Amino acid sequence: MAEYTSRIAIDRPAGAVFGFVSEVANMPRFLPTVRRATAQGPGRVVMEGESHGHSYRADGWIEADAAARRLRWGSDGEHDYAGTLDVHQRGGSHSDVEVRLHLTAPGRDFPREAVQAELEEAMQRLKQTLENEAQPPASGPVSLDPDHRVRDDAETRDSRPFGHSATMNPGDL
Incomplete structure (x- = not known):
């Protein structure tokens, strides 16, 4: 059993x-070994990629707690892989992100330094992505959509004048 941790400051709310980070489709943008991440219904995810010279496809679970700003995940297979990611407000528009991983792979020996380096790379990529791209929606109340992705309430607000299904939502055009 191996435990890994990393923490980074990000200049975003x-x-x-x-x-x-709780949007499954964004995961390949900051996780170095992940090439594809797909939500498979409520609380389920499939990750595909390459790690330490081996391709992988991993089925697992994921839970987003928007109120606590905590993401939890784990794998289903023979490898015991799980983690948590916590986002803490650090005043104004600054945040601290902390990740904790737990990894046990019977019959496989993952070099500790390599796993820690991949975790550090993921944190740096997350920081660069969020700080260098167009600004995501401002911090505010969030809610889970039917696919259990976190959305800013401004994104989910119905802009149709009377909320009637016969009128088009301008955001859908």
């Missing part, structure tokens, strides 16, 4: 950071 905690709500925006959490909204980004």
Whole structure:
């Protein structure tokens, strides 16, 4: 059993950071070994990629707690892989992100330094992505959509004048 941790400061509001990391489709943008991440219904995810010279496809679970700004995940297979990611507001528009990983792979020996380096790379990529791209929606109340992705309430607000299904939502055009 191996435990890994990393922490990084990001110059973005905690709500925006959490909204980004909890969106499954964004994971390949900052996780170095992940090439594809797909939500498979409520609380389920499939990750595909390459790690330490081996391709992988991993089925697992994921839970987003928007109120606590905590993301939890784990794998289903023979490898015991789980983690948590916490986003903490650090005043103004600054956040701290902390990740804790637990990894046990019977019959496989993952070099501790390599796993820690990949974790550090993921944190740096997350920071660069969030700080260098167009600004995500401002921090504010968030809610889970039907696919259990976190959305800023401004994104989910119905802009149709009377909320009637016969009128088009301008955001859908």
